[in-house]
Amino acid sequence: xxxxxxxxxxxxxxxxxxxxxxxxxxxxxxxxxxxxxxxxxxxxxxxxxxxxxxxxxxxxxxxxxxxxxxxxxxxxxxxxxxxxxxxxxxxxxxxxxxxxxxxxxxxxxxxxxxxxxxxxxxxxxxxxxxxxxxxxxxxxxxxxxxxxxxxxxxxxxxxxxxxxxxxxxxxxxxxxxxxxxxxxxxxxxxxxxxxxxxxxxxxxxxxxxxxxxxxxxxxxxxxxxxxxxxxxxxxxxxxxxxxxxxxxxxxxxxxxxxxxxxxx
Amino acid sequence: xxxxxxxxxxxxxxxxxxxxxxxxxxxxxxxxxxxxxxxxxxxxxxxxxxxxxxxxxxxxxxxxxxxxxxxxxxxxxxxxxxxxxxxxxxxxxxxxxxxxxxxxxxxxxxxx
Numbered sequence: 405x406x407x408x409x410x411x412x413x414x415x416x417x418x419x420x421x422x423x424x425x426x427x428x429x430x431x432x433x434x435x436x437x438x439x440x441x442x443x444x445x446x447x448x449x450x451x452x453x454x455x456x457x458x459x460x461x462x463x464x465x466x467x468x469x470x471x472x473x474x475x476x477x478x479x480x481x482x483x484x485x486x487x488x489x490x491x492x493x494x495x496x497x498x499x500x501x502x503x504x505x506x507x508x509x510x511x512x513x514x515x516x517x518x519x520x521x522x523x524x525x526x527x528x529x530x531x532x533x534x535x536x537x538x539x540x541x542x543x544x545x546x547x548x549x550x551x552x553x554x555x556x557x558x559x560x561x562x563x564x565x566x567x568x569x570x571x572x573x574x575x576x577x578x579x580x581x582x583x584x585x586x587x588x589x590x591x592x593x594x595x596x597x598x599x600x601x602x603x604x605x606x607x608x609x610x611x612x613x614x615x616x617x618x619x620x621x622x623x624x625x626x627x628x629x630x631x632x633x634x635x636x637x638x639x640x641x642x643x644x645x646x647x648x649x650x651x652x653x654x655x656x657x658x659x660x661x662x663x664x665x666x667x668x
Numbered sequence: 669x670x671x672x673x674x675x676x677x678x679x680x681x682x683x684x685x686x687x688x689x690x691x692x693x694x695x696x697x698x699x700x701x702x703x704x705x706x707x708x709x710x711x712x713x714x715x716x717x718x719x720x721x722x723x724x725x726x727x728x729x730x731x732x733x734x735x736x737x738x739x740x741x742x743x744x745x746x747x748x749x750x751x752x753x754x755x756x757x758x759x760x761x762x763x764x765x766x767x768x769x770x771x772x773x774x775x776x777x778x779x780x
Binding site for chain 2: 442451573647648
């Protein structure tokens with residue numbers, strides 16, 4: 405656990421412990437509600453460590469093993485946490501950032517705030533914070549709060565029958581987070597980025613999308629605003645492409661990092 | 669918040685531990701993880717599944733990975749073991765399969 409400016413966050417690091425020579429750092433940021441650093445820990449992180457990267461993973465506030473305050477869940481809170489965490493870990497040089505879903509929105513926000521501190525940015529099934537993003541997230545979170553948090557037994561029974569035991573248990577955690585915190589109200593009320601702020605991100609940006617996901621439609625938008633943007637679509641996958649196709653996802657991220665960062 | 673060290677005896681260094689000894693160690697670690705949910709009397713055997721029977725979430729397996737490393741050292745790497753599996757395999761993972769992996773890892777590293 406690391407105290408990141410007044411909030412205790414659960415952090416895991418991977419990398420060869422014996423070798424203390426400086427190596428590039430990759431920071432992995434997970435998504436909302438049902439997600440945690442485990443989505444990286446058991447998928448792409450071991451491969452990144454084996455490739456010689458210093459891998460930093462953490463649970464967002466309210467998620468996984470991190471502290472769950474009752475309020476303070478806007479995007480800027482999450483970006484502040486990432487900033488404070490890297491400071492506490494003494495990660496001073498620029499880093500490679502990877503974000504899954506909402507984690508990518510956080511990573512993009514960090515890159516927009518500190519363009520010179522980010523060497524590369526990978527957005528898995530993710531997009532920058534725009535007003536369209538806030539509207540969409542608001543609708544999704546409304547559904548979560550109404551169906552899950554306030555009709556939990558019915559909703560969980562439906563999820564267990566239709567999506568299986570594992571998803572149902574994750575949904576219970578999501579319901580608790582939605583019910584006991586202001587997250588559902590805070591995220592849609594987050595400050596969004598201007599087009600100039602999006603354009604300020606000048607590092608290479610890789611977008612990874614499941615072919616069946618509606619986020620594929622965003623590719624032209626990002627291509628127009630970003631100087632160095634490449635999209636890869638993984639056919640046959642939906643929003644959870646990270647855990648469904650970790651070998652492909654990890655391979656594309658390593659290619660991006662190794663192309664620009666002098667990792668041999 | 670840090671789970672306490674499990675109770676079973678430390679494995680000796682000159683012989684690789686048996687399946688039964690590793691099962692006892694792993695059960696101790698799982699009870700530590702489950703205690704956070706107030707569930708400390710779950711029956712655990714080789715055919716117990718992490719997901720359906722013990723209702724562990726993936727973040728609980730991160731805690732278990734830390735306990736395994738504390739206990740056996742870096743030769744037992746749960747992250748690498750699971751990263752080599754398909755998503756459905758992880759969902760169906762049994763205590764027995766983990767125990768076999770631990771026994772195998774300890775033997776392999778001892779021989780090398």
